Amino acid sequence: MLRRQKTGSVLCPSCGKLVGVQDKECWNCGRRNPGMWGFSSLLRKLGNDFGFVSIVTWGCVALYVATLLTDPHGIRMSGMSILEPSSRSVVLFGASGAIPVFGYGRWWTVLSATWLHGNLLHIVFNLLWIRQLAPAVSELYGASRTVIIYTAASIAGFLLSSTAGLVFGASPIFFLRGAALTLGASASIFGLLGALVLYGRRGGSSHIGGQAKSYALILFIFGFVMPNIDNYAHLGGFLGGYAAARWLDPLRPERVDHMIAAIICLAATALSIIASVYTIRFA
Numbered sequence: 001m002l003r004r005q006k007t008g009s010v011l012c013p014s015c016g017k018l019v020g021v022q023d024k025e026c027w028n029c030g031r032r033n034p035g036m037w038g039f040s041s042l043l044r045k046l047g048n049d050f051g052f053v054s055i056v057t058w059g060c061v062a063l064y065v066a067t068l069l070t071d072p073h074g075i076r077m078s079g080m081s082i083l084e085p086s087s088r089s090v091v092l093f094g095a096s097g098a099i100p101v102f103g104y105g106r107w108w109t110v111l112s113a114t115w116l117h118g119n120l121l122h123i124v125f126n127l128l129w130i131r132q133l134a135p136a137v138s139e140l141y142g143a144s145r146t147v148i149i150y151t152a153a154s155i156a157g158f159l160l161s162s163t164a165g166l167v168f169g170a171s172p173i174f175f176l177r178g179a180a181l182t183l184g185a186s187a188s189i190f191g192l193l194g195a196l197v198l199y200g201r202r203g204g205s206s207h208i209g210g211q212a213k214s215y216a217l218i219l220f221i222f223g224f225v226m227p228n229i230d231n232y233a234h235l236g237g238f239l240g241g242y243a244a245a246r247w248l249d250p251l252r253p254e255r256v257d258h259m260i261a262a263i264i265c266l267a268a269t270a271l272s273i274i275a276s277v278y279t280i281r282f283a
């Protein structure tokens with residue numbers, strides 16, 4: 001199953017050129033340890049994203065089912081909102097917003113909320129976007145940097161919308177209010193779009209950049225037209241993804257420390273969900 005390759009050659013995970021599995025450095029792009037301790041070809045079988053799209057898809061589906069099952073009597077149906085888990089169960093698994101973050105000190109929910117969804121249409125819509133965008137970002141940035149961008153966008157998006165919820169929560173202008181309670185992968189989706197826009201501006205491909213910009217604009221406007229959309233999370237997610245992408249620079253090859261950072265991001269996210277469940281206190 002998990003067999004290490006000790007001889008022969010593999011494709012460099014950064015540039016795709018053939019390198020020896022034991023090579024210290026890629027002869028073409030200079031990436032250190034291109035054979036990744038012999039696991040390079042195994043990871044490559046999972047696709048450019050090293051299986052991240054599947055992790056997100058199944059993680060979100062499992063958590064959505066869990067939020068439904070923990071409080072089946074609380075499930076609501078209203079109009080477009082089909083199979084909506086109760087507020088109690090989304091808070092249990094780590095929904096974010098001004099109430100959890102500032103009211104109950106559950107600051108780590110800025111990581112967990114991007115894995116939770118508020119109804120059937122919400123999760124289907126978001127997963128379709130992720131399956132469209134994440135492979136493209138993985139192709140340009142590599143799997144590890146995609147994970148970092150995805151996580152940074154979640155943190156920035158939910159931090160902005162929770163803070164806006166605290167500061168402007170009572171504003172008479174409803175679209176300024178921010179979120180008391182918020183969840184969903186769209187902050188991260190906007191982060192992926194931000195990364196694609198940055199790629200275009202950095203000189204990678206103006207076609208990709210231009211397309212991402214129009215997607216982001218359409219989705220952002222869509223957010224103002226539809227009810228109950230967290231526009232601050234969209235804006236913060238876009239800015240967070242853009243800033244992370246700029247810092248990571250898509251025109252430079254992915255490095256081993258990016259992979260370590262990506263593993264830390266995934267571990268911290270898993271911990272944030274565990275912490276949410278274990279620290280809950282319902283009155």
Ligand SMILES: [Zn+2]
Pocket residue numbers: 012013014015016017026027028029030031034253
């Ligand atoms: Zn290389």
